[in-house]
Amino acid sequence: MATLSTKRLFAERGVNMTITVQHVLDKLMEPVNKLPNTVDTLKFGDPNMEVKGIAVTFMATQQVIEQAINLGVNFLITHEGLFYSHMDQTVVEESKVYLEKRRIIEESGIAIYRFHDYIHRYQPDGIMVGLIEALGWKTYVEKNQPTSTIVKIPSMSVREIAEYVKRKLGIEFVRTVGNLEGTCTRIGLLAGYRGGGALSILLFEKEELDLVISGEGPEWETPEFVRDAAYQGKRKALMVLGHAESEAPGMKYLAEWIKTIFPGIPVHFIPEKPIFQVV
Amino acid sequence: MATLSTKRLFAERGVNMTITVQHVLDKLMEPVNKLPNTVDTLKFGDPNMEVKGIAVTFMATQQVIEQAINLGVNFLITHEGLFYSHMDQTVVEESKVYLEKRRIIEESGIAIYRFHDYIHRYQPDGIMVGLIEALGWKTYVEKNQPTSTIVKIPSMSVREIAEYVKRKLGIEFVRTVGNLEGTCTRIGLLAGYRGGGALSILLFEKEELDLVISGEGPEWETPEFVRDAAYQGKRKALMVLGHAESEAPGMKYLAEWIKTIFPGIPVHFIPEKPIFQVV
Numbered sequence: 007m008a009t010l011s012t013k014r015l016f017a018e019r020g021v022n023m024t025i026t027v028q029h030v031l032d033k034l035m036e037p038v039n040k041l042p043n044t045v046d047t048l049k050f051g052d053p054n055m056e057v058k059g060i061a062v063t064f065m066a067t068q069q070v071i072e073q074a075i076n077l078g079v080n081f082l083i084t085h086e087g088l089f090y091s092h093m094d095q096t097v098v099e100e101s102k103v104y105l106e107k108r109r110i111i112e113e114s115g116i117a118i119y120r121f122h123d124y125i126h127r128y129q130p131d132g133i134m135v136g137l138i139e140a141l142g143w144k145t146y147v148e149k150n151q152p153t154s155t156i157v158k159i160p161s162m163s164v165r166e167i168a169e170y171v172k173r174k175l176g177i178e179f180v181r182t183v184g185n186l187e188g189t190c191t192r193i194g195l196l197a198g199y200r201g202g203g204a205l206s207i208l209l210f211e212k213e214e215l216d217l218v219i220s221g222e223g224p225e226w227e228t229p230e231f232v233r234d235a236a237y238q239g240k241r242k243a244l245m246v247l248g249h250a251e252s253e254a255p256g257m258k259y260l261a262e263w264i265k266t267i268f269p270g271i272p273v274h275f276i277p278e279k280p281i282f283q284v285v
Numbered sequence: 286m287a288t289l290s291t292k293r294l295f296a297e298r299g300v301n302m303t304i305t306v307q308h309v310l311d312k313l314m315e316p317v318n319k320l321p322n323t324v325d326t327l328k329f330g331d332p333n334m335e336v337k338g339i340a341v342t343f344m345a346t347q348q349v350i351e352q353a354i355n356l357g358v359n360f361l362i363t364h365e366g367l368f369y370s371h372m373d374q375t376v377v378e379e380s381k382v383y384l385e386k387r388r389i390i391e392e393s394g395i396a397i398y399r400f401h402d403y404i405h406r407y408q409p410d411g412i413m414v415g416l417i418e419a420l421g422w423k424t425y426v427e428k429n430q431p432t433s434t435i436v437k438i439p440s441m442s443v444r445e446i447a448e449y450v451k452r453k454l455g456i457e458f459v460r461t462v463g464n465l466e467g468t469c470t471r472i473g474l475l476a477g478y479r480g481g482g483a484l485s486i487l488l489f490e491k492e493e494l495d496l497v498i499s500g501e502g503p504e505w506e507t508p509e510f511v512r513d514a515a516y517q518g519k520r521k522a523l524m525v526l527g528h529a530e531s532e533a534p535g536m537k538y539l540a541e542w543i544k545t546i547f548p549g550i551p552v553h554f555i556p557e558k559p560i561f562q563v564v
Contacts, residue, residue: 065505068513090482090510092503097482098490103514103521168564181561199503203369203376211377222504224371224478225528226344229560231369234347235382242382246561249504281508282460282525284563285447 025268027081027117028053030060033267034083035124044123049088051117057081059272062261064254066118068107070276074116077274081117083264085125085133085257088118125260126198130155133197136259137252141174148192153205155195156213163187164217164243171219177251179284183229184236184243190216197252203227210235210242219245221252250281304547306360306396307332309339312546313362314403323402328367330396336360338551341540343533345397347386349555353395356553360396362543364404364412364536367397404539405477409434412476415538416531420453427471433488434474442466443496443522450498456530458563462508463515463522469495476531482506489514489521498524500531529560 027048035046059079063070066084074082087094088111089104096104111118125132130150138144138155146157162170165186172180193216194209201223210218210231218228228244235242254277261275306327314325338358342349345363353361366373367390368383375383390397404411409429417423417434425436441449444465451459472495473488480502489497489510497507507523514521533556540554 065509067509068516086505086509090486090506092505097486101486101490103510103517103519106517107513165564172564179563182564183560183562186562186564207369207376207380211380225501225560226365226371227369230344230346230365231382233560234386237347238382238385240382281462281504281512283462283465284458285444285451285461285465 023270025057025271026053027051027055027057027119030057030081030083030264030268031119034119034121037129038124038127041123041127045087045092045094046120046123049094049118049120050111051081051115055080055117057117057268057271059274060261060264060268061274061276062257062264063276063278064250064257065278067278068110070278071107071111071114071116071118073276074274075110075114077272077276079272079274080115081119083119083121083257083260085120085122085253087120094120121260125256127152131197131256132260133253133256134195136256137195137197139259140255141171153196153200154209156215157193157195158191159193161189161191163189164245167193167217167219168245171245171247175247175251175255177247178280180248181246182243183232185241186243188216188236188241188243190241190243193217193219196220197256198249199223201228201246203231206244207231216241217243217245219247219252221247222249248280248282250278254278302549304336304550305332306330306334306336306398309336309360309362309543309547310398313398313400316408317403317406320402320406324366324371324373325399325402328373328397328399329390330360330394334359334396336396336547336550338553339540339543339547340553340555341536341543342555342557343529343536344557346557347389349557350386350390350393350395350397352555353553354389354393356551356555358551358553359394360398362398362400362536362539364399364401364532366399373399400539404535406431410476410535411539412532412535413474415535416474416476418538419534420450432475432479432484435492435494436472436474437470438472440468440470442468443524446472446496446498447524450524450526454526454530454534456526457559459527460525461522462511464520465522467495467515467520467522469520469522472496472498475499476535477528478502480507480525482510485523486510495520496522496524498526498531500526501528527559527561529557533557 061074201220206228232244340353477500480499485507511523
């Protein structure tokens with residue numbers, strides 16, 4: 007993602023220059039025109055602080071934050087919010103869960119930046135780039151769109167794709183709708199909470215897709231559309247990965263990119279366990 | 286739910302009186318003050334049509350509609366919308382999936398009514414009454430609130446509750462967050478799409494709950510709150526049933542109630558298969 011000139015610029019400055027939190031933020035936001043309203047703000051810490059090490063994660067759970075602190079990094083980049091709300095609206099200010107998490111963060115002095123809107127506006131979407139990379143489907147990309155990517159793969163059944171996706175992403179299960187034995191070549195990929203009808207049903211019809219693979223979405227929209235379509239004998243299926251499962255690869259990819267931009271700074275990707283257990 | 290007097294009124298009129306679709310709608314809406322904006326409208330059919338038989342379902346999939354037609358009923362009551370959108374906004378008007386489903390309905394002449402907002406406003410929420418009944422937890426109800434019910438059960442582990450709930454609701458799996466061996470007594474129940482943080486996190490804190498059992502909600506809100514809480518050693522867990530799994534029992538219960546109000550009319554509850562397969 008970095009151009010050669012920016013890489014050279016930093017190389018010329020040398021690894022011993024002081025990199026501040028603001029330097030990192032500037033690099034991360036550079037590919038996108040400034041967004042007037044965004045959740046991508048520095049939630050904790052001082053933009054002028056020198057960065058000693060960077061941790062990148064999909065979701066800054068308390069365990070992830072503690073791991074970052076134990077790794078000796080002082081700057082954490084998270085895709086999703088710290089306090090269980092996309093817009094960072096705290097539901098219960100006096101909650102002991104919130105207060106303990108906030109105390110751990112403040113006592114450690116770690117800086118935490120939410121990097122969500124900007125990376126989704128990279129061209130192509132940086133989160134999607136990481137997902138495609140993890141799936142090994144880069145050569146099959148037909149087109150990248152702002153909220154989805156269309157891939158055309160050699161013909162596989164839904165069941166085969168499920169097994170392939172699980173192996174590639176290292177996940178235990180996916181949830182599917184439609185005929186597992188149906189064959190697919192045209193697939194729409196939608197990372198995160200883009201599984202709703204307004205995006206996914208539209209994509210099915212506009213792009214004549216056999217399969218949509220998405221992160222998360224309401225159950226009565228796209229899943230029910232696919233159920234009816236499959237009942238009618240149409241070749242349509244849905245595979246729901248889970249929100250984190252669809253976006254964590256993008257943040258892992260980001261960590262690799264950051265290493266190349268700031269070669270003098272240790273950069274770690276911190277994964278989390280799947281949010282749900284199936285019982 | 287029917288008062289003795291309304292039951293008597295219908296009994297006095299006799300089973301041979303003509304019951305129209307509008308008669309049924311009037312009875313269903315009777316317990317609630319008229320709602321100015323509601324999705325609860327007659328989607329197909331004539332309100333003056335004589336009702337020969339009634340089918341009740343959670344989700345009027347095409348298969349359910351065909352089953353209703355095959356059962357010889359001419360009036361179907363569904364909780365969720367026909368065309369994959371809560372507000373009945375059709376995403377793609379020219380979709381062959383929509384058009385085929387619409388054709389089946391129109392050719393059959395079946396009347397279809399969406400019964401969602403009114404039943405949720407029954408006191409207590411009619412959908413919740415059916416869920417509590419199916420779970421056998423009626424005697425444990427501590428209080429009913431507009432969007433949730435609090436039950437206090439004899440102490441059980443999350444794992445034991447999961448097995449109990451699966452058996453009682455006849456479902457294959459639930460998804461959980463938190464320690465499966467943690468014990469629970471105070472449980473908050475939220476049917477349908479009430480699993481989000483604004484309702485569920487608030488309820489956890491306000492009611493000092495050990496467990497929330499909900500239908501569906503975004504993954505980054507309540508699930509992540511519970512993950513952090515459990516990591517902090519707090520006794521909190523989450524059990525996600527699925528949207529249909531949490532609300533279908535309420536529609537089944539409704540079918541039983543309608544039988545008592547209109548004893549001369551055949552009434553069927555039509556279940557659907559779970560929307561997702563876990564692969």
